[in-house]
Amino acid sequence: xxxxxxxxxxxxxxxxxxxxxxxxxxxxxxxxxxxxxxxxxxxxxxxxxxxxxxxxxxxxxxxxxxxxxxxxxxxxxxxxxxxxxxxxxxxxxxxxxxxxxxxxxxxxxxxxxxxxxxxxxxxxxxxxxxxxxxxxxxxxxxxxxxxxxxxxxxxxxxxxxxxxxxxxxxxxxxxxxxxxxxxxxxxxxxxxxxxxxxxxxxxxxxxxxxxxxxxxxxxxxxxxxxxxxxxxxxxxxxxxxxxxxxxxxxxxxxxxxxxxxxxxxxxxxxxxxxxxxxxxxxxxxxxxxxxxxxxxxxxxxxxxxxxxxxxxxxxxxxxxxxxxxxxxxxxxxxxxxxxxxxxxxxxxxxxxxxxxxxxxxxxxxxxxxxxxxxxxxxxxxxxxxxxxxxxxxxxxxxxxxxxxxxxxxxxxxxxxxxxxxxxxxxxxxxxxxxxxxxxxxxxxxxxxxxxxxxxxxxxxxxxxxxxxxxxxxxxxxxxxxxxxxxxxxxxxxxxxxxxxxxxxxxxxxxxxxxxxxxxxxxxxxxxxxxxxxxxxxxxxxxxxxxxxxxxxxxxxxxxxxxxxxxxxxxxxxxxxxxxxxxxxxxxxxxxxxxxxxxxxxxxxxxxxxxxxxxxxxxxxxxxxxxxxxxxxxxxxxxxxx
Numbered sequence: 001x002x003x004x005x006x007x008x009x010x011x012x013x014x015x016x017x018x019x020x021x022x023x024x025x026x027x028x029x030x031x032x033x034x035x036x037x038x039x040x041x042x043x044x045x046x047x048x049x050x051x052x053x054x055x056x057x058x059x060x061x062x063x064x065x066x067x068x069x070x071x072x073x074x075x076x077x078x079x080x081x082x083x084x085x086x087x088x089x090x091x092x093x094x095x096x097x098x099x100x101x102x103x104x105x106x107x108x109x110x111x112x113x114x115x116x117x118x119x120x121x122x123x124x125x126x127x128x129x130x131x132x133x134x135x136x137x138x139x140x141x142x143x144x145x146x147x148x149x150x151x152x153x154x155x156x157x158x159x160x161x162x163x164x165x166x167x168x169x170x171x172x173x174x175x176x177x178x179x180x181x182x183x184x185x186x187x188x189x190x191x192x193x194x195x196x197x198x199x200x201x202x203x204x205x206x207x208x209x210x211x212x213x214x215x216x217x218x219x220x221x222x223x224x225x226x227x228x229x230x231x232x233x234x235x236x237x238x239x240x241x242x243x244x245x246x247x248x249x250x251x252x253x254x255x256x257x258x259x260x261x262x263x264x265x266x267x268x269x270x271x272x273x274x275x276x277x278x279x280x281x282x283x284x285x286x287x288x289x290x291x292x293x294x295x296x297x298x299x300x301x302x303x304x305x306x307x308x309x310x311x312x313x314x315x316x317x318x319x320x321x322x323x324x325x326x327x328x329x330x331x332x333x334x335x336x337x338x339x340x341x342x343x344x345x346x347x348x349x350x351x352x353x354x355x356x357x358x359x360x361x362x363x364x365x366x367x368x369x370x371x372x373x374x375x376x377x378x379x380x381x382x383x384x385x386x387x388x389x390x391x392x393x394x395x396x397x398x399x400x401x402x403x404x405x406x407x408x409x410x411x412x413x414x415x416x417x418x419x420x421x422x423x424x425x426x427x428x429x430x431x432x433x434x435x436x437x438x439x440x441x442x443x444x445x446x447x448x449x450x451x452x453x454x455x456x457x458x459x460x461x462x463x464x465x466x467x468x469x470x471x472x473x474x475x476x477x478x479x480x481x482x483x484x485x486x487x488x489x490x491x492x493x494x495x496x497x498x499x500x501x502x503x504x505x506x507x508x509x510x511x512x513x514x515x516x517x518x519x520x521x522x523x524x525x526x527x528x529x530x531x532x533x534x535x536x537x538x539x540x541x542x543x544x545x546x547x548x549x550x551x552x553x554x555x556x557x558x559x560x561x562x563x564x565x566x567x568x569x570x571x572x573x574x575x576x577x578x579x580x581x582x583x584x585x586x587x588x589x590x591x592x593x594x595x596x597x598x599x600x601x602x603x604x605x606x607x608x609x610x611x612x613x614x615x616x617x618x619x620x621x622x623x624x625x626x627x628x629x630x631x632x633x634x635x636x637x638x639x640x641x
Contacts, residue, residue, distance in 0.1 A: 003029030003160040003510070004073035005047040006126040007168060008135040010211035011154035013042030014327045022167035023047035026160055029075070029334070029510045035514045037062045037071060043211070044128045048073040050514050053257050053362060059099030065109055066094050069130040072108075074101035074526060074608065075160050076123030076145045077517065078450065079253035084118060101125070107137065113206055116219045120253075122518060124201075126158050135209045136261055141220045142368070142521045143190070143203030143497025146506060149214060156209035161507075162198055162337045163639065170198065172641050177459065179598065182339065182628065183451055184464040185444025187494035189471035191216070194338055194635075204498050220523070221473075222492050223530060226480035230533050236546075239536050242528055244550035250522040251277045254364055261362045261517075262287040262355060263313070266567060267303025267546055269559050270366030270375070274552025279311035279366055288313040289355055289363070291347050294321050295570035297409055306556045318354045320347050322578030325569060329583055329630070334638040335511040336503050339631030341413060341443075341624040343569040348508040356512040367505055371492050372529045372539040373544040375564045377407040377415055378435035379484055383538050384485035386432050399541060410566050412621035416442050421506035429474060434449070434487040436495075437465060447625045452600045468494065484534050504567070571623035573611055584608075584626050592633040599629060 003026030016038045023034050030049030038045040046516040054077070062071045064582045076290040078084075081100035084107070089095065093106045107115035108127055113136070122144035126137040137158045139147040149158045150170045168174050170494045175196040178188055188194070190202040201207045204220035213241055255261050255278060263275045279286055288308045292301040301317050308315040332349035333340060340346070355363060370376050384400055391413040404415070411417050416438040423433045423441055444464070448456070472478070472493055478486050502517075509516040519525075529537070532546065539545035543564050572580040587593070588604050611619055635641070 001053060002051050002073075002075045003164070004075055004124075004126060005048045005160070005164050005168065006045070006073060006128070006135055006137065006158040007155055008044045008128070008209055008211040009042075014038055014045035014227070015279065018168050019045045019047040022159065022164040023049050025164045027158060028513060031513050033060045035060055035062065039130075039483070039520055043133075046071055046073045046126065046128060051361070051515060053077070053259055053515055054098075054100050058097045061101065063096060063099075063102050065105055070105055070109055071128045072101065072105040072125060074104060074123060074125040076125070076140065077121045077254075077515070078119050078123060079121045079256070113138075113208075113219065116206060116343075120523065122516075122521070124160065127508055129140065129424060133210060135211075136206065137201060137209075138206040139201045139203060141204045141523050141526075142492075142501065142518075143200075144501050144506060144518060146502065147201040147207075147210075148193060148198055149201060149207060151214060154211065156211050156214050158201075160208065162193065165198060166256050166639070172198075172639055174598070174641065176455065177462075179632075180448070180451070180456065180459045180462065181464045182440040183444065183447040185440035185447065186444070186464045186468050187440070187498050189468050190493050190497055191471065194486060200497075203493075208626060212256065221477060222489050222526070224477070224481050224485040225531060227482050228480075230482070230531070231430045232533055234532075236536060239528075239532050239546050240549040243546050245524070246522070246525045246528055247273070247519060247550060248277055248281070250519040250525055251364065252281050254517040254519050257362050257508055259361045260287075261361075261364060261631075262289060262360050264288075264351065264366065265290045265304045265308060265313075266366070267300030267307070267559065267562060268366065268565060268567075269544060269551065270369035270520065270563065271308040272304075272555055273369075273547065274364050274366050274557040275307060275311050275313060275550035276551060276572065279313060280554065286311070286313045287316055287358075287360065289316045289318060289351060289360075291351050292317045292319050293347075293570055294319075295574070298568060298570050300565070303556075303558050303562065307559055310556050311554070316354070316358065318351055320350055322570070322572070322575050322580040324350055326579035326583040329580070330634045330638060332508065332511070333631045336507045336582050337635070337639070338498070338502060339628045339635065340503060341499070341627055343572065343627065345503040345508060347506050347569045349511055352509045352512045354513045355514050360514060362515045362517065363509070364553065365505070365516050365518055366520065367500055367516075369517050369544065369547060370497075371488065371496050371500075372520050372526055373547045374484055374488060374534070375544045376436075376491075376566070377403060377543075377564065378408050378439065379487055380538055380541065380543055381415065381435040382432075382483050383534065385435070387534070404540070406563060409568060411617075412443070412510060413439065413568070413624050414566055415439055417621055423465055425463055426469070429466070429469055430478065430486060432483055432486075434483070434490060436487065436491060441465070443624055446622060447628060450599050450603050450625070450629065452598065455598055478616075484535055484538065485530075546609055571620045572615060573614075573619035573623045574625065576612060584630050587630045587633050588626070592637055593629075596633045596636040600634060604629065626631075
């Protein structure tokens with residue numbers, strides 16, 4: 001994985017010096033080489049910071065096409081590239097490198113934007129097309145790799161991270177509308193950032209710009225069948241075998257590297273399945289890295305160690321305490337460029353540093369399995385509430401009570417705590433209110449009350465839930481779908497790219513030059529999962545049923561039987577004497593709160609004063625809001641807003 005910047009101007013020459021500064025800002029993403037290219041006419045410029053994983057000697061970028069009319073910079077990996085390269089060479093293309101990145105250049109030369117359909121992997125890239133005088137930038141189907149852009153002073157700037165755009169002259173300031181949405185509990189739409197005038201190329205989309213304007217086009221989406229189109233004719237065991245086959249292929253492809261590949265490991269079925277299958281495919285023992293927290297409800301070390309022993313993997317537990325989370329919080333949020341709802345992102349920052357310090361560059365991770373196979377408890381609640389045909393009301397009530405009781409850790413962040421406020425507009429648009437939106441509404445009700453009155457005034461009548469839904473194609477992608485599939489789609493378009501793959505994925509890994517590879521987010525595997533009936537994902541009260549059965553031969557008994565446990569660090573409010581809560585207090589009682597210009601100081605201090613008198617459940621429930629506010633204040637400082 002790497003980092004890149006690209007600029008195309010309709011007015012002045014692109015500054016090579018500004019490109020060099022911007023590229024240097026991305027050095028953590030690619031410490032092995034930095035290069036900048038600006039042609040003689042000066043209308044365009046590309047910069048690249050390289051992390052060398054495949055082709056360690058000849059793969060520096062930008063890479064030029066055969067006649068010099070195309071130049072490319074890439075962040076990510078293209079799997080199965082060898083077969084595509086052989087095909088392109090048979091058609092007369094000449095390659096300058098042995099890297100996987102170069103196939104995108106030649107595919108674009110032949111196919112234009114259709115090249116994206118041939119690419120498999122985690123990627124973002126930009127191509128300068130001298131023939132058409134445009135910059136073409138594409139992002140992978142799921143948003144694993146970041147890709148931001150801004151139109152500024154007659155130029156279009158594209159970059160892997162927002163801090164690089166600042167070096168190209170883009171002013172960093174809050175997008176007040178996006179900030180209000182965040183504090184209403186809603187994940188931003190897939191094209192938004194928290195910064196004014198800075199946008200994302202959404203997952204499964206590409207950008208074309210001549211410097212004057214930028215247009216965004218979609219090439220892929222999560223296509224769930226309507227309820228009457230769901231395939232019911234396949235035997236359940238056929239689904240299991242198919243998932244096993246495609247997942248094994250996905251993992252095999254992601255083991256391809258010219259450096260050693262390791263695994264992140266928790267006690268859950270996702271990462272255990274990846275390690276189990278990868279260990280069978282790897283010619284040598286794999287390293288497995290596990291976070292170990294000092295709170296029993298959040299610590300998975302024993303379960304992870306059991307799986308590592310079963311696989312013959314080298315086990316590397318990383319002990320992490322509240323003091324570690326406090327020490328690294330500001331650095332982690334600087335790299336994320338968006339707020340945290342839990343310090344789990346800081347824990348991942350700490351974990352990736354441990355991988356780097358032990359000489360690692362590539363890790364396989366379990367992210368995406370919950371989005372593909374309906375792992376989170378709120379999906380099960382949606383099934384219970386909205387797939388009620390033929391169910392006994394009393395039995396249903398008992399199942400809901402059991403679901404709440406066995407998912408106490410998730411309540412307040414992923415599950416609502418009791419009744420939530422009405423979301424009539426959501427119900428009118430979708431026909432029901434997804435559980436996760438109920439949880440978001442509860443969080444937002446608490447957080448929005450802490451914003452300053454001046455800040456909220458211009459958005460008093462804004463319905464943030466309706467605003468986010470307006471960015472999605474409800475008619476073509478959600479109408480007529482099962483409630484669980486609608487919830488899967490909504491989560492995949494908002495929280496997955498904007499939080500899971502960012503705060504818990506790419507940004508924390510690349511902060512330490514570690515490449516994360518995600519076997520569950522392979523579009524061939526996703527195509528299988530979207531077609532299968534809900535009962536293969538949620539079977540009775542067992543989530544990710546088809547995955548459990550597919551991976552059963554490589555799972556420990558504990559991993560196979562264990563219910564989904566969301567990856568969370570202990571809330572700061574459960575350790576009032578700990579370093580993390582001290583950081584929250586110091587930040588929100590100090591000058592950082594005033595300088596951020598977002599919050600009502602009196603209300604925030606009143607909340608902090610009340611925390612010691614709250615019961616543990618209430619204290620844990622307000623922790624996400626405290627994490628968001630602390631993040632915003634530290635972001636304001638570190639990014640120099």
